[in-house]
Amino acid sequence: QVQLVESGGGLAQAGDSLRLSCAASGRTFSRYAVGWFRQAPGKEREFVAVINWAGGSTYYRDSVKGRFTISRDNAKNTVYLQMNSLKPEDTAVYYCAAVLEYPIIRPTRYDYWGQGTQVTVSS
Numbered sequence: 248q249v250q251l252v253e254s255g256g257g258l259a260q261a262g263d264s265l266r267l268s269c270a271a272s273g274r275t276f277s278r279y280a281v282g283w284f285r286q287a288p289g290k291e292r293e294f295v296a297v298i299n300w301a302g303g304s305t306y307y308r309d310s311v312k313g314r315f316t317i318s319r320d321n322a323k324n325t326v327y328l329q330m331n332s333l334k335p336e337d338t339a340v341y342y343c344a345a346v347l348e349y350p351i352i353r354p355t356r357y358d359y360w361g362q363g364t365q366v367t368v369s370s
Contacts, residue, residue, distance in 0.1 A: 252271075252362070255267040258367050261369065270323075279345040280298065280349035282296065283326075284344060285341045298319050335368050341365075
């Protein structure tokens with residue numbers, strides 16, 4: 248079992264930066280790939296980024312490449328999403344999720360989810 252808790256969301260202006268954290272509990276967390284997803288009002292949940300179990304491989308959706316960076320610290324059981332040059336279209340609830348396979352971009356394939364953290368970017 249893996250429990251995930253996101254934090255770090257909030258209000259930002261276009262061009263600002265935020266860093267989201269995904270804190271995990273469970274002894275087997277380091278075996279899991281971790282993805283970040285987001286869901287805006289009235290839209291489907293969409294893939295943002297994923298990192299493999301060791302942190303040596305990452306994959307991003309095109310619209311965040313060069314702006315967002317996913318990383319992990321297995322000693323701290325935490326995965327991060329550094330978001331730079333934020334845009335209003337980044338506004339959404341951001342979720343982290345864990346899965347044993349990599350890379351997986353379909354949210355239905357993930358086994359464990361956090362409760363989400365709101366990110367709101369104003370123009």
